[in-house]
Amino acid sequence: MREWSIDRLDGRLLELLDREPRIGVLEASRRLGVARGTVQARLDRLRAAGVIRGLGPDVDPAAIGYPVTAFATLEIRQGQGLRVRDHLRAVPEVLELHTITGEGDMLCRLVARSTADLQRVIDRVVGFEGILRSSTAIVMENPVPLRVMPLVRRASGLDEGDPGDFGEPG
């Protein structure tokens, strides 16, 4: 996995895919002003390089009945890390788990059906021998939803110099 960075065409392609995922290779090539083969090659390259992890559907937990999000910081008993991971991985409400520096040893993102339900989830999460302590922060608002495109623009050099070129669709 060599350490190259993406170029402007990659950036524009990703941005295009981000805005109109169902666009297809052919239409993308038209919009970007390059040959279809080029788009196809770039896409293959991006996927092979791991830049594009996947194209899976982005499911909103709130829309399937889990509108409450929280972050829990966990303190783990020495040597219990692996066991705790397995435990948390088995809990569907745990959407994400990180090991972090500092006194809190792990940080995990949780969702629940309600604040009352959050109690159940937390009980299930921390009800495990290896977890010494936990503190939870409930998410109230999400001013910046998870995003990568600004970073892509920066990394691909789209920020410097010429404007992103999305012509009028009509």
Added chain:
Amino acid sequence: MREWSIDRLDGRLLELLDREPRIGVLEASRRLGVARGTVQARLDRLRAAGVIRGLGPDVDPAAIGYPVTAFATLEIRQGQGLRVRDHLRAVPEVLELHTITGEGDMLCRLVARSTADLQRVIDRVVGFEGILRSSTAIVMENPVPLRVMPLVRRASGLDEGDPGDFGEPG
């Protein structure tokens, strides 16, 4: 936006899309054992209901040169919330921002090109009048990457009873 939940067919469809995003409606209908129109209708419904937020490419920040992830907890000066949001939204390395309960007022996810670069990012993030204090936790490992499918299985009832039915492709 009424409060219904997704059923098993929705769950299976989402799971299928998650595994094989490029699958297409026709092939999906074959795999699920239903008519093409049904899949199409379900997909429309899921999209309309906001369950499927989008199909955008899932870009890995590490693969475009930002391998370091961190979470920063910010304490905000009274009344500066909106200004701080705008400030953070303008920083590409801020991938996500939440307002949370507790003394820390906001939690944000950052990425950087290196730990040294993280210092630059943090300086930029906290170098703003409205931010009183911040504490940063660097992510070391990510035992559970962001996932929603287990939750989808739970919400759609796929967990109870019959097994997910992915027949052999051949």
Added chain:
DNA sequence: CTCCGCACTGAACACACTGTCCACAACGCC
């Protein structure tokens, strides 16, 4: 009991896109 709406089925249509291969030109590198 009967009627209605709803969701699903299976089929059809014209159209567009996909994956793949080719020959050729432009570029940077040795």
Added chain:
DNA sequence: GGCGTTGTGGACAGTGTGTTCAGTGCGGAG
């Protein structure tokens, strides 16, 4: 100057798409 890489523009057959339609089975309302 020769070579490998990358992009171009064209071609091909195969396949999926969006859409529409009539028909069927189910549950609820009257």
